Amino acid sequence: MNDSFSELREILKIGKIPEDISHVLEPCHRRLLDALRNSPGSGDIVSLVRHVLRHEDAKQGGSSATTLLVPCKPPFPNRSIWESASITVLREDKEHYLISARPWQPEWLNLADEYPPDAPLFNEKPRRNYEPVSGDPFLQLMKLDKYSNIGQREAIRAVLTAPDSSTLIINLPTGAGKSLCAQLPALLNSRNNNGVSVVVVPTTALAIDQERALKPFVHHATAYYSDDSVEGKERREGIRDRIRAGTQRIIFTSPESLMDSLAPALYEAAKCGILRYFIIDEAHMVEQWGDDFRPAFQEIPGLRRDLLRLNSFTTLLLTATLTESCLDTLETLFGQDLQVISAVQLRPEPAYWFKQCESEELRKQRLLEAVYHLPRPLIIYGTKVKDVEDWKRELTRAGFKRCDLMTGKSTTQQREQLIEKWREGKIDIVVATSAFGLGIDQSDVRAVIHVCIPETIDRFYQEVGRGGRDGKACMSLTLYTTEDFGIARGLNEKSTITIERGLQRWQSMFDKKEPLKDGKYRVPIDNAPSLLEKDIDMQSDQNRAWNIRTLTLMNRANLIEIDSEEPPQKKNSESESEQAWEDYRNSRSIRIRNECHLEKFIWESEVEPVRHQRQSWSHKNLRLMKEALKAKRCISEIFTEAYSIPSRHTPETRNPVIVSRACGGCPVCRENGVTPFPGIMPAPSPVWTKPKFFVGEELQRLLLENNLMLIFYESLEDKSRKRRINKVLKWFVEQGMINIIIPSDLQETLIKEVNRIPNAFIFLWETYQPIKMPHIPTLIFNTEAEKLPYNYLSKNSMSQAPRIIILPRDTPDPSRTDRRLIDVFSGRQFKFDPFCTEIGI
Known part of the structure; x- marks a missing residue:
């Protein structure tokens, strides 16, 4: 028995929790003690004690069940609640229960009697097999001496030798250190405070998280996000001033801020030649969210194109889930001297379990059973904001107080507070929509539960990927109902504008165009498509979004090219400046690529195939998700189909993206007695035929x-x-x-x-x-x-x-x-x- 567990035993026996628990090294012990100091619910106590017992069982080799003496008076729960978590009360007296924990073997999960779902989690069994490789001297800049894997090494070297104005897509597995591939070159090329790199991230949570990670190396603010407090305004102004001065080094921001309040400072930096890297983290969101509710993602290439006219810099697109559809989109939007460096190894950490529930009530029972039994921390994903809020209420009612939620409606302050508590181990469960977890590297998440059917296999793989980032075994549990199929199908149907409606919107915008220099036009995006009542009454934000979607669809069909122009300078009066900015925000610069852009036959021949292809990719993504639920083949084969990309010889040569299969356990493998296998990370070859270098x-x-x-x-x-x-x-x-x-x-x-x-x-x-x-x-x-x-x-x-x-x-x-x-x-x-x-x- 180790000293940490012996100390915990003594603390629980006496019932007095010490004020200072910083010396407690075992994370599950520290999490339990922290909970006991902060008025936990009965569910919190039971599940955290179970975590301690099962973890200790695993450390002792499972030869005999570990026992623990716990108080039998509040806040500790009664005997029946202990039993809810498969914890046996072996003995009781007036003050204590003597308890031990059994493996979780739910009857409703097939083969759970042979393969207890929680066993590998408490064992913290290593699954990842790639090893660190020897480093280069510049790693010392971020206090490192080795690369975490060969894919990361070759990606960073490719970034540092990228030709002027080129674009590099970096496709590495979750947990393989993609962020370093952008952060290290950005800091390396601004060592003397003479450069700035901009990183576009999809969520405020990710911007805050990246800022926290770089705090030891960049001591000023680097996350730029909306915050109307006095402090928030001063923070943003300080970042803009440092960008102009060339001392900011790196900045994390959203597409919307990039296109709006940050643009003037970036143009000034470009004029001074101090823009170093233009980076999009989680670049698959350019397609996934840019096609839908975040059209600003697909406007980024236009701004980048205009900045490149002033300053040569390298564009980096980082992703762990590059599909053929996503690559086609990125090539269309960021083409010209674009290469992909890829080392795709499927995640070996998760074991996958699926169960259809005959009713919502049965799903609730099974979810609560799982939450009682699984280790902490864990994430629960739903699709709709209302569903997530309902699940949070159910968990709180069941005694799980160390639980919080995050949705697209969460405020910046709420996100910041949640991320801080999550990192510090103050909360054990996050119930969320897909807004949570994107790029946030919480390494010890042992379980991810879906109480929905994700609308794509892509979303499913990304969300499951938030577990096991430390390379140790984790669990994916999906609890779904028949109704979930309809919800997933509805979300999967992309809200792509029809060619009739798109042409109508484009005609309306182009009728009010303003010619600019160099063959560009400025078109309004706040213009109603017609004088009909339904169009005039449409909310302005909704109308702008549909107009932007129309432009991005035309851009992908090569009818136009979305461009950009420098934001207006300050005017003599404040009202003039405000009006100039309003005009700038409500217009976009474009360049005509097809002179027949107003003809319906061109829309039918050029735009319609793009719409159709987009929908086909989306349908395939849902089909693969449904196939995963049916469990007719190893899930690694399904993911391989999703992320393999064939070679191409025309119109431009494209090398294939090879996927190394891995499976931490799935219904088919368990049925056939196949043990978890990790695959091998492929070693990327050099991507640049003419890399950048100089000879003195x-x-x-x-x-x-x-x-x-x-x-x-x-x-x-x-x-x-x-x-x-x-x-x-x-x-x-x-x-x-x-x-x-x-x-x-x-x-x-x-x-x-x-x-x-x-x-x-x-x-x-x-x-x-x-x-x-x-x-x-x-x-x-x-x-x-x-x-x-x-x-x-x-x-x-x-x-x-x-x-x-x-x-x-x-x-x-x-x-x-x-x-x-x-x-x-x-x-x-x-x-x-x-x-x-x-x-x-």
Whole structure:
């Protein structure tokens, strides 16, 4: 029995909870003690005590049930409530119950008697199998020394070598560290307070969460969101001022704020050339929400396009759930020099359980049973705001007070408070719509329950993905009724405007166009589509949203291109400024792509297929969700179908997205006795054919238009020569060398030197691997006078980047070991000491 559990036993026996519990290391013990200090409900106590008992059972190997002596007086519950959580009262006296917990084996879940659903959760069984990989020196900027996995490493390296004005889609599994792929380059390229990167996030909760994560590295506010308090206004003004000054470094904001109050500051930053990265986190939302209730998502590309005319920067689109439909959308909106770096491994952590309930009452009973038995923290997802509010009330009534809710109607203050409590372990259950959890990295969620049918397999996979982010086993439980199918079907039917109505809206907007320079037009988005009463009376926000949806649909059909223009400058009077801003907000800049844009036959031939394709993808997504509920094949096969993307040769070549299957347990696998399997994360190949790099003028002079140069040295025993070698390595980094293959004893000194060089970074490799390495300047230092692999000297047809090899004078010729390479190599070569003289070392 461990000391932590012994201490907990003593505390519960005495019944006096200490004020300070910071020394309690076991999370489930600390959560229970915190609850007991803060007037918990009976359901909270029972479930948290069960968590402690079952966790201790698992640690002891299950040889015998762990027992615990607990008070039998309030706030502790009576015997019948303990039994609701499969907790047996073994003995009782006037003051205490002696209790132990049984595995949860509900009769209503198939094979739960053989595979108790809660067992892997309390075992905290590791499921994830990818290992950290050696890091690059610049990771120290965020107090890291390794990448969490190979996908993250190759993604970050691809970001840092992205060509000017290019777009990179980063497709990594949830929990694989996508956020670092944007945050680290943004901070690396603003080390001297001379740059800013903007990160568009779908929810305020995510902006707040990202700000919290970066607090140790960026000490001022970075989350920009609506808050009408005096403090909130000062916060936003401070961010805008720092963007203009180039000292903001990074900012997290919504699409709506980006298009509105942030735009003037970003235009000024672009004019000064200090915009570094333009990032969309959870980029699948560009399609999923941009097509529907957040059209601003699909207006972002227009603003980006206009900013690129002022300032070259890299665009990053981050996602864990890239479908073919989503990729098509992103290519349409962010095309031109767009690449995808992908390392898709399905989540191995969740075990999936599904149960259809014959009535709403039966679903309620089964939900409460699950909540009594499952470990904390856990998330419960519903579809409708009203349903979520009803479930929250049911849980509170059942004695679960450490429970809160989040929906799209939650205020910013409510979201902030919930996230803070959730992180601090002050609440155990969040009941939510899909507004909660997006990108929020709460690592120890052990269970995710759906009391609905998600309208897409995509939404289901994303929400289940909020569990098990620490790589340990978690559970997905879906409780659904027949009525849920109709709700899911209704939500799945995309509210795409008809071509008749769309053409009517477009005609109305285009009739009031204003010509701008460079072939652009300004069109009003607050214009009613007709003079009919139903159109004139339509709420202005609703009317604007439909007009924006019309423009984004036309953009995807290539009839127009949504563009942008610089926001108005301050006028002489406040009223003039307000009017100018009102006009700006109520209009959009566009460029005509098809001169027949007002003809119905063009809408039928160009727009209608886009509408149809959108609906087809949506229907497929729901079909896969229904298939998951039927459990006729392993759920990993269903997810693989959703996220695999075939290669394409026209109109532009596109490499396939390969999915590595994984399953933590599903009805089909349990039926067939298949144990959970994790799959293997694929290692991405370099994506850029012409990555960004520079070669210093001095090195160019010495290369004489060659891209391979050898430098031969005599001995490393000479201390003065070794010091000169360190200086030479630093010189090569200053001249643009990025791929570095050097002995480990030289790395430490070089890393210190590199960190002092402004805007320099290097990638460390153990060996020269031209197929796996980015095609950028490469430096190889060989210490042994042994035969070189042929690829060290062979021409790399895919790269014109220089390759420098420093090697012993006695290195043999790879083609004939009876002679020295220095004597037969006909390309550019130097002896070490003359080379040092040549570069002034």
